[in-house]
Amino acid sequence: MLSLEIGHADSDRYLRDNDKIILTPVFFRLNFGVPIPLAVLLLTTLLAPPADVRARDVPNDEGKNIMVTWSPSPDTDVTGYLVLRQTQGSEIWETLGFTGPLVHRFVDDGAVDGTPYAYKVLAQSQAGTSESEPSAWAKSSAQWFDTGTLPALIGTGIFAFLLLYFINRAKKDKSLFIRRISGLDAVEEALGRATEMGRATLYVPGLSTMSDVATIASLNILGEVAKKTAQFGTPLIVPNADPIVYTVAREVVKESYTAAGRPDAFNEDIVFFVTDQQFAFAAAVDGIMAREKPATNFLIGMFWAESLILAETGAATGAIQIAGTDAVAQLPFFITACDYTLIGEELYAASAYLSREPILLGAIKGQDYSKALIIGFIILATGLALVANIPVLRFF
């Protein structure tokens, strides 16, 4: 069959002239009076080629990528497309890859920036193949700014400005207000209780690493808690699930004991590492809770499914429990099993709340204005979209 011959050539060294050579006799014979049935047969077995092949640089990337698009072959029995590439100055067409019949684009991710390439697309079917005209020459290039991240850049700029502005103002105006956060008001009471009962305080700074900002927020609270346990002379237990967090937690606690004037009360065994395996850590902390029976448990930082395992065991031992996390999925479990829970952002407001440092309080004010801005923006965009039918979603 003719169409088979068209696609027969090894696509790795596929010369553009092939189709002309083979197609010419077909039209030749058609024009010169071939019996009609044969002509129909020939035409139906011929696969219409893809058309309008275009190649252009992929924007907002690190270069090396060229996007190839085409209009599909109108034939319905296409099983896929083969994409071929020619480098300027070379006669060779190399095969780049294969796409399914429904996809009419292909990203060449192996281009050399600045080198011109041409592309053509080969439609394949059970009966054979047919190929398109080559595209115009295209070059790939790298960009210095990803325009897709423009909204994030603007957002970062605005929020950073608000934050720094209020931090700066707080340095002058020291009378900043912060609303009550009941979980944090309870810290002193809870620690007092541990002292009275002569039992320990357990502080779990989450199971995540330093790259989780919740861990850092937790370590700030640990600093304040450790100052109080140093003052009260309550034993403190801080098990860790990440070695780096363990190192920092140790420094933080040591510093707090020094600041509280009790460096002698600090010992190396207050802060220790257990394991970085989630459930092994939960098993160990459950064991500590059940054996040492701490009077107060702090579960603050990043938690996963082990949240309720820890919180329920703590509740069973009769401890007062203060939890805090920004892991939205775990909040329901802390809420049900703990006495106090710092919900989401309250965790981040905690270090400002406990220390009352003007700079930190200023940052809280900046965050509040940022939230108001977001809400205002959403309402405004909704208004514009509903009243004026402006396609707001397209802007970002």
Next chain:
Amino acid sequence: MSISTDPWVWIAAILTLGIFSFLYKENPFYRFAEHLYVGIANGYAITFYWHRVLVPTLVDPVSHGQKLWLIIVAIIGALYFTRFIPKVSWLVRIPIAIVLGYSTGASIPRAIDAELIRQAKATIITRASFANWQAGIWAVIILLGVIATVSYFFFSAEQKGALRRLSYAGIIFIMIGFGASFGYTVMARISLFIGRLQFLLSDWLGLIK
């Protein structure tokens, strides 16, 4: 009924029961399983970090004379050990600073882009939201719920007047959301227990087949 003869199945079964015994109370059996678990977890972590991280990213390239600058990275990592040498123990802050700096920096635009902007976009109501009237009403409820919930997290203003009422509405939304998440998770957790029981009753004891 056919009890398993595979020693590993027996070990797994005994450890499983050891953990379950904690439900009754803390006891030597649980204590044994717990201490064993912590030990093996650390042993496995050492294995994993060595074979899957250090060998492919550090040892292999460097021993083949490639990426020799990785030695400097290894030295920076080794600064962790200065913690045990009082005079230079501050050097431990250097690897921490590198990890902390990079990860916090990287989290800034991602927090804005992936969460804030995407979620804000999803909350905006357009005419398309009203393609069917029900979906439109739900979109309005979501918008009101978001506003109310956010208002609960205003820290620098006193919670009185309109803000108090709004943030109370926020608490209502939060509580419904938490209750729903809780109820929704029950089935998955029971499934886990069923899985353990099926192991004990089927693979180990052969009571059910």
Next chain:
Amino acid sequence: MRRRLPLFLVFIMGLFGAFAFFVPHPPVRQIDEVLRNDVIRIIGALSLVLGVGSIIRHHFIKIQRKAEHWPYSYITIIALVVSAVIGLFGGIDPNRPGILPTQVGSFSFHIQTIYVNMMVPLAATMFSLLAFFMASAAYRAFRCRNLEATLLLLAAFILMLGAVPFGRMISRHLPAFAEWILAVPNTASKRGILFGVELGVFATSLKIILGIERGWLGGGD
């Protein structure tokens, strides 16, 4: 120097981490990938030595002081050493054995065998304790003390009913209603919380990079 160098490093690394998000140009992307795939991973892996040192020390102290339940500390230490030796020298890939044989007759004690037959069941069992803890937490906490607690209870109750065939017997619409709670009020509250959380993450990150928040430095100068 002792505080300034780390603060300077945090600033530089933080700036780069944020910068790399916006700039796709090759040198920036490549450095970013090297940082993520090589530097951070190697430093992270080395930090484990600190952790392992800490846990071993913790248990040695217990044994030394003959603290309560001290004999159990031997179990942790022995299990740790034995599994580490098997893993390090027996290899992690069953198809590429290490120098230590991990099979006696038909009995394998390869690290993956240990993983599958000890760590997996232990983890699965710890995880499955949640079935019990959810029941007891629900029993204690889900009381109609006030409006908020009542709504918490009702939402949980409806979702639980919607999950079992029994729910459909009460009302045909119950499963759909349960889904609605999940899709509408639940989404609203999660999104609201998330806005605050992300701004908190943003603010804390910025404060760390700019050296405003420096608790992580710990004590000393």
Next chain:
Amino acid sequence: MDWQRLQTIDRRWIYLVIWLVVMVPLIVPFPIKPKASPPVERLFNYIDTMPPDKALVVSFDYSPSTQPELQPMTVALLRHAFARGTRVGVLALDVTGLGLAEDALRQVTAEFNAHALTHEDSIINGEDYVFWGWSTPAITVMLGMGERITKVFPVDYYGQKTESLAITKYIKNYDDIGILVTVAASAIPRSWINLAQTQFGVRLGCGVTAVSAADFYPYLNSGQFTGMLAGMKGAAEYEQLVADKLKESGRDWRLRGKGTEAMSSQTAAHLAIMAFIILGNIAFFATRRRRK
């Protein structure tokens, strides 16, 4: 009645009740006949009315940690296919799913072959089903299967050359696949949509854990997934549909349905927890009134 004591009941009683209500139905099953929800029914009906020359492909994209929820689904799907004589292809994108796939195939083929009288009735490897095994990366598998499956899996799980298998003649690429069902606890079903479906138009179904089901509803509503099995409940419903079908065709074998079996435990546990909540509140109100 001492309401005060009931309010602060030792939680171990609660644990005991949960333990019993979950365990007893496993040993002494009291089957609750689950009624199929629309997404389950749609998947079943599609497979049940698929042209006979089209194959069912099951992708084991999960690991042993989610086995209790997901393994019953794959078993039920295999039973359904073999019950109507549909050819089956099996693969795993999660390497730990290989063992699970092998278990499921061994179990289901044994179930059918135990009742087989003729060659026609028997389920034979390489003729009625093929177990391609595992390959990585997922993207190569998903795209490559659109071109020619034997290229992605030159040898099957048992080491046989796939080109030489009788079944290969009938399953060459996605065109011969009636539906591909991905069973997973991760985001892999989304990749199947993005790669296999948008590129090749292959029909997809999915089986997911109860917790992740909410993430996949949008794809179900948009029709990208023909049907979905969510959690043990979904598995149980599918098992029931398959059992009904077998019974209808005179093969009332009473096969064990781990999902259905677990569903009675699930129902009992849910009812127990709800009963506890109600009881707790009765006690709460009783003591409060007394205090007044």
